[in-house]
Amino acid sequence: MTMGNLAGAGEALDSSLNTIYSEFKLLRDETGVFRSTATKMELKPHEGRSKNVNNYNRVVAYDLADGVDMQQAQQLADTTTTYSPGEVGVQVLLPGSTMRRVADPDLLSRTGRMLANAYDLKEDQDGGLQMVNFTPIMGATTAVVTVGDYLGAIQRLMIGNNRTNPEPPPGEKFIVDHPLKLGALMGRLIPIATDAQGATPYVPLTHSTTVTTGPSAAGAFQGDLLKRGIGALGQFGGATVKVSANLLPNALDDISGGAFVSEGLIYVSELEPVSDPDTSDKSLRGAVELNFWGSYVWGVYRAAAYGVEILGDGQFPAAS
Numbered sequence: 001m002t003m004g005n006l007a008g009a010g011e012a013l014d015s016s017l018n019t020i021y022s023e024f025k026l027l028r029d030e031t032g033v034f035r036s037t038a039t040k041m042e043l044k045p046h047e048g049r050s051k052n053v054n055n056y057n058r059v060v061a062y063d064l065a066d067g068v069d070m071q072q073a074q075q076l077a078d079t080t081t082t083y084s085p086g087e088v089g090v091q092v093l094l095p096g097s098t099m100r101r102v103a104d105p106d107l108l109s110r111t112g113r114m115l116a117n118a119y120d121l122k123e124d125q126d127g128g129l130q131m132v133n134f135t136p137i138m139g140a141t142t143a144v145v146t147v148g149d150y151l152g153a154i155q156r157l158m159i160g161n162n163r164t165n166p167e168p169p170p171g172e173k174f175i176v177d178h179p180l181k182l183g184a185l186m187g188r189l190i191p192i193a194t195d196a197q198g199a200t201p202y203v204p205l206t207h208s209t210t211v212t213t214g215p216s217a218a219g220a221f222q223g224d225l226l227k228r229g230i231g232a233l234g235q236f237g238g239a240t241v242k243v244s245a246n247l248l249p250n251a252l253d254d255i256s257g258g259a260f261v262s263e264g265l266i267y268v269s270e271l272e273p274v275s276d277p278d279t280s281d282k283s284l285r286g287a288v289e290l291n292f293w294g295s296y297v298w299g300v301y302r303a304a305a306y307g308v309e310i311l312g313d314g315q316f317p318a319a320s
Contacts, residue, residue, distance in 0.1 A: 034127025089293030096286020134307035145312035177257030189234030255314035264306025
């Protein structure tokens with residue numbers, strides 16, 4: 001039988017076959033974790049350059065002797081914390097010729113999503129950078145964090161890091177840390193069992209747990225996690241535990257997470273992100289300048305009382 005003329009690599013018509021791309025995908029970034037744990041404030045138009053939060057000092061009550069003038073007048077004092085937003089933006093120029101020639105007919109809209117993702121990523125990373133601003137520290141440089149470090153952070157947070165004048169902070173409690181550090185807690189957060197009924201919790205040799213589960217625990221646990229929002233793993237010591245890959249390591253591979261209350265982490269928005277495609281420059285012959293920008297700032301409030309930095313080693317787990 002006569003061989004036909006095939007089209008393809010190394011065949012008779014190897015230059016006549018177009019390359020067809022079946023799908024175009026974007027890289028995934030983790031975003032939104034820190035905004036879900038913070039107190040959001042708005043700097044509205046005509047309110048000035050900064051958001052100013054004022055708090056007053058503590059006054060003390062004393063025992064009094066019968067029939068004696070009080071003579072206990074105390075002085076008030078106030079402290080201002082200032083948050084000044086700054087603009088953040090991302091820009092891409094797409095020439096008209098590029099949009100005509102590429103195989104992706106949705107390049108323009110897909111690029112717009114890439115800009116939004118880049119903005120969200122920076123916003124979340126900036127939130128993570130605030131963890132080092134909490135004054136108390138649990139853990140240490142180059143040390144592997146333990147359950148005790150997380151427990152100690154929650155204990156200090158519960159009294160505002162002050163035994164003499166305790167200041168239990170208001171707001172919901174959170175622990176947010178990196179996946180490479182939270183392994184110490186994961187065995188205590190997820191009810192993994194050695195039997196189908198969930199009656200016998202699985203306990204790794206290096207951990208202990210008091211978790212007991214029933215047949216319906218998995219469904220209830222899943223529903224509880226969904227209610228706790230982005231990145232939630234469970235609850236520990238009354239705090240919602242969340243994981244964020246956007247906590248970046250330093251030169252020593254140390255990563256700073258944190259235990260804090262929602263009122264201790266502040267997000268001030270001056271302008272929510274705006275997408276503004278610009279086609280006004282006709283000399284660029286059909287080009288579209290994609291601009292995506294907003295204005296915000298992260299900060300901490302009562303850094304010595306409303307949060308605890310959790311410092312520890314963030315190296316990759318070693319293969320066994």
